Amino acid sequence: PPPERQINLSNIRTGALARRAPQSQPDQKDTPDEPYAFQAREFLRKMLIGKEVCFTVEVKTVLGREYGMVYLGRDTTGENIAESLVKEGLANVRREGIRGNNPDQVRLCDLEDQAKASKKGMWAEGGATNTVRDLKYSIDNPRNFVDSLHQKPVNGMTHTHTHVRAVSLFSYWSLLKCPTFKREMDGTETPEPFAAEAKFFTESRLLQRDVQIILESCPNQVILGTILHPNGNITELLLKEGFARCVDWSMAVYTQGAEKLRAAEKSAKERKVRIWKDYVAPTANLDQKDRQFVAKVMQVVNADAIVVKLNSGEYKTIHLSSIRPPRIEGEEKNKDKDKRFRPLYDIPYMFEAREFMRKKLIGKKVNVTVDYIRAATTASETSSVPAFAERTCATVSIGGINIAEALVSKGLATVIRYRQDDDQRSSHYDELLAAEARAIKNGKGLHSKKEVPIHRVADISGETQKAKQFLPFLQRAGRSEAVVEYVFSGSRLKLYMPKETCLITFLLAGKVSCFVTPSRLSLMESQIESMDKAGNFIGWLHIEGVNLSVALVENALSKVHFTAERSSYYKTLASGEEAARLRKEKIWANYEEKPVEEVVHVSEEKERTANYRAVYVTEITDAMHFYTQDVETGTQLENLMETMRSEIASQPPVEGSYAARRGDYCIAKFADGEWYRARVEKVESPAKVHVFYIDYGNREVVPSTRLAVIPPAFSTRTLAAQATEYAFAYIQVPQDEDVRAEVVDNLVRDIQNTQCLLNVEYSGASCPHVTLQFADSKDDVGLNLVKEGMVMVEVRKEKHLQKMVTEYLNGQDSAKSARLNIWRYGDFRDDDADEFGYKLKK
Template sequence: SAKERKLKLYSKIVTPATATSTTPAAQRGPVDATVIRVWSGDQVSIVDKEGRERRVQLSSVRAPKASEPKQAYYANEAREFLRKKLIGKHVKVHIDFVRPKEGEFEERDAVTIRYGNAHANIAEQLIEKGLATALRHRRDDESRSNEYDKLMAAEQNAVTEARGIHSGKEVPMPRIVNASETSTKASSWLSSLKRQGRVPAIVDYVASGSRFKVVVPKENISLTLVLSGIRAPRTARNASEKNEPYGHEALEFATRRYMQRDVEIDLEATDKTGGFIGALYLNKTENAAVTLVREGLATIHDYSAESLPWSRQLFEAEADAKANQRNIWHDFDASLEQTVTEKTDNGSTPLKPEYLDVIISDIRTAPSFAFSVQVLNENTAQLERLMKDFASHYRNAPAVSSFVPKAGELVAAKFSGDGQWYRAKVKRSSAAKKEVELTFVDYGNQETAPFSNIRPLDPRFKALPPQAQDARLSFIKLAGPDTEYAEDAIARFRSLAEGRKLVANVDHKDGHVLHLRLIDPQDPQSASDPHASINAELVRDGLAMIDKKERYLASYPGMLNALKDATQSAKRERLGMYELGDIGDDDDE
């Protein structure tokens, strides 16, 4: 017939028989699927039992357009109606016809979706509420919903009752405030959100496995949520970047599981970019961070995880992922890890994570770069009290003419920088010159002082142990003093570390010198990246390089890879010592 051969007026009809081989024909019956995303009031994405995902259009339905000011409110309501009814739900999908590719629009299945025990037609409900209309088809157009008459009847009912878009009312869109717009704005919201405990929210967008945009309807705000305690691999942000291993899988898993779901969030802090750090719960019990770690799609950030009330769940989940070699851990070898753990070759065994709150108390550049730290603990308050008594005691203490300080002796010394008295240890003493080289034991700074500025240390000021500890940066060495970048390297270290409360992980101990990985808790990366550190930042700036002489380096493969990546980044950007190209001493090889 003319119709079968698509002649003349039948030439544009698309019948079920024209469906491509990848699209089930309508005659095959409904498809069991799960709705994983709602795009608009008439389009959703589904995934079938075989895991195939596709975007489909509701047959014979036209939703309001979000781009039209008069329709925007109802477009949002239509999308929200579908989200509440369908997202994450098992549905029956009947393919009525295939809408052919036309211009910029891709070929798409046009479907009828039924859900729930009553097998309700979602399109009919949508139209009956006045949140969409039925398309007007030509009489000869058979590419339409199998229940087109019901859709038309539903629309007539909505018109009669003046529902939704048929009400004649122009309703403005509610204004949603971006609480993550700036760090200041985020901080202003944090306290009130923390007081509420778990806050109902909706996942509006999934940026990565551990980073989400959520909407809090009760407060009319949106915010960026970063899952605490873990780091998920990233996907490329532009064409010049590459996906981290399993970054795409982590993003896809999080999208399918949490996108547009009703969730609860429990916030604990904010970062410098305005992000909120906290937990996300699905169905009140599923902790998203624990789920991602169990699936082998995220790793634990030890420092932030240890302080979490559910840290035990995280470590148990990681152990399970390793045992089953899931995703990131696909090549995990438990026996190899045990062997590494048992190594005792010259102190190369990685130390158990030991995170300390510290402040840099002194930075030295001669004869080489070094620094000292004070550990911020219960001794900090004791030191403050001691120094008050110390200053009072020595302010007017007369010199003892017979006193000759000896090397290794603890003394009271006046610091030339401020004229105040501090506890110090004598390194060298010269009776001929009547001067000593000394180190101020509570701060780490060093100087040469005359005997006249030295007093015997009263025994009552000896009880508190020295508070400064000598330290160096783990894994790296700054640009050498014989290079033109030495001053820049020291200045950059000062800008990143001096005067700030930091977190330090002790990676190695060499006598009394601590090898530290310094972490700025205000750096947003530190909440999600276990290798984010000032050490890596200096390498990324081209002002430091990996120190291959450190034998413990191989015991930290994750950190080593992060430093290699930082080195390559510095080379690509021609930063610091790489501004003229590669250099001979290539420590990342």
């Protein structure tokens, strides 16, 4: 800013303007205008503001005050301002000290005499009292005052009492924030960067100009207004030139188009002018294709997050910018500790928000504009703020509708408030604030004063007894609407049945295996036919008229199970599988069709297939099931574990920041102090969380402090769970606990943590049944148990298995003859054995 200089007009005096008493000195009273003081000031304002002048200095006092003459124009030939004031009767001539030889002083006296004779200005008869303003420094009810003039332009420089303190409205002009002068303890003022420039920029355009003021709002008794200059809106100009930033909380009341202000601010940021000289855009490091793209919505994670599928086939989690889904406070959550907390159903309006997202987005293409990348955070030991992984936050729209704005307008989400200097926010932040204001005014959703909706949902997943009670109703219902809540695998899903208000585990009928995990949280029709021993329902799913089992088979993603022969869909499944085989796609890519004569021969004399592969036995359960890892993929697991632990070591998880939920994948710290991938199976309390180590097959009950969020780079999408469950073929599991425990002890000693050879013999209810051989001797582990009299043989009726069954029965006969272990009693008969185990009679 250029230097300023104050020039006082020589030889004349005008009335003093009104002054408000200092608020720090309540004993003093306000000083009113002297007659014609305001008129004199207005005369000068209209004559001089914005004009060039020339001045001469005649006297300079000890205190540095300068007195002289001011002329309109660029030289002293212009109009003399002091003479013009005196001529109009707006100033007195100081006659003391007048020198007769000074023509300028003599002329002032002559002009004053002429004004008196003409009765101009202060010399008029009886008119002085009408020149004093009736000023008001405060308004009794500013809200009513603003409402009476709302959005009506008001002249900023008037002298009627209605338009009070026009200059004060400028001080409440809070749509933007400029750098300011900070007052120090000693009374001095220190300017922030660009504060002086911003002040001069505004003063040079507005100070004492005729302007219009639009009163916008009156929050907390403070008046907000917009100042309009004949040449434009000063607010936009300040923003465009980088002298100011927008103020979020007041943008919602701006009636002149908030988008113009944001556009002006954006222009300054892009040009990096003044206060934005060091500005870096939140998405500066992203390529254009990563900033804006079209993707298909595959899953609704939460009311503010979705999973989309990119054109490249990659899945990406997108969080909606600047909004927060419904949530509940901790004490409210812990009211009923005996009841398992289910956020989707127990947090008010969480279910409605998710349903809105699901119905609007699932399976549809959306436009995604990335607004910012929220860096990963760690929870502080002294703060309740939780830890979060890195988030891609974006504006998601479909059909021109901003989904975040739609959620907020329905009261199904709230808008996040930011620090003024936090630029990581939605590109449509003002629209979100306006939508929230409408929702609050109309009492929508979270802002409603009505009772919150309650969702009583029975979770019968894995609850066999409850499942038996629901089965008849679900069977009689035929095709029923169902929402896929979670997809465990291509053929195993968790469904929400809206009509029955229950959650069930659902197995697709007609398939033996599936090689895809569809992640669509979608509305389907379920047709339940039966239930297995674990309380899982078995049936068919239809989406948009398509049988999902048939679709998976036709798309070469699944094979038909022989149990489908009894269903009405068998012909469709069989023909779909045959067509997929002929196309040699996906699971049939390496399929070799055998000659007709060979097929006929095999159908007549089907042989058992012996295709042993190397596995590593990692865990043996009390039920005599065991878990293995394929030796072939062992290196991949080792590399993943090494990389994962290295990353965790560099950025350790914050203890206690993870909230365990059943079915979630996480990482857990084992007794050896190392982190492993795991799945939450049950949550009794924060101190008792049941986890299953997905790569090793063992289970453990741990406190939630030993759990953390699994880094995305090490999820099951990167490497599938490596532990596979199997059961021994051709043998019966002893029902007597002591006998079974002894068998398990033998197995642990012989095969746990060793490499073996495995061959799948036939399918079972919960896992494949296999034979296991020692890697060195090739001896059959199960057959050895039979020969040692540890277990009994399970007789299979399949023709192609009879050779193995006979071998096992021969081993059992030899154990009987030798009276080994379970056969050690003297006289017995086969029918003396209890049908469930080995409680044999003497």
